[in-house]
Amino acid sequence: MRPLAWIIVLVTASCALFRPPTATPTPPWPVLEASNFGAMHNVSKCGEVWFGGGVTAEDVELAQRRGVKSIVDLSFPDEDPGFDLGRECSDKKITYYNFQLPSPDGLTDKNAEDALYLFRDTEQHPLLVVCGSGSNGAMFFALWRVLDHQMPLDEAREEALRVGMQPGPLATYLKEQAERLSEKEEG
Numbered sequence: 001m002r003p004l005a006w007i008i009v010l011v012t013a014s015c016a017l018f019r020p021p022t023a024t025p026t027p028p029w030p031v032l033e034a035s036n037f038g039a040m041h042n043v044s045k046c047g048e049v050w051f052g053g054g055v056t057a058e059d060v061e062l063a064q065r066r067g068v069k070s071i072v073d074l075s076f077p078d079e080d081p082g083f084d085l086g087r088e089c090s091d092k093k094i095t096y097y098n099f100q101l102p103s104p105d106g107l108t109d110k111n112a113e114d115a116l117y118l119f120r121d122t123e124q125h126p127l128l129v130v131c132g133s134g135s136n137g138a139m140f141f142a143l144w145r146v147l148d149h150q151m152p153l154d155e156a157r158e159e160a161l162r163v164g165m166q167p168g169p170l171a172t173y174l175k176e177q178a179e180r181l182s183e184k185e186e187g
């Protein structure tokens with residue numbers, strides 16, 4: 001066989017064997033991305049919802065400049081930001097929701113329902129969700145992902161752990177509330 005014929009055979013065989021990798025389908029839920037919000041840490045953003053920890057008075061001013069309509073405080077009692085967050089929000093004409101969460105072991109069904117209401121109410125968006133570390137915001141965000149974005153619970157839990165949710169009681173609460181509210185919404 002001639003060299004040109006061999007080249008044609010080899011190129012043809014190579015093309016038949018080469019298959020480009022298939023693209024991973026884009027999930028049906030909105031993308032969660034790492035973000036910045038002033039001095040806050042563990043900040044993530046999805047659409048018009050930011051969540052993170054360690055809010056400062058300067059962050060409230062930044063929230064005003066970014067057009068944030070509401071700040072949701074999901075802090076535990078030992079996560080005091082060191083300033084009057086409610087007063088700062090009022091001064092900046094930002095609606096403030098203070099959940100006054102008791103402890104990781106003391107979260108209630110009402111806490112989940114109230115948080116979901118604010119995540120779902122686009123009239124409250126852009127929305128900034130804060131706590132001491134970003135852990136509580138990540139957990140409630142994961143619950144919203146499961147119930148409203150049809151993200152599987154295991155994926156939502158893993159995503160929340162990656163972006164700051166503490167394992168233990170919060171992960172347990174996430175699972176219990178996802179199951180309870182899924183049944184409630186189906187029934």
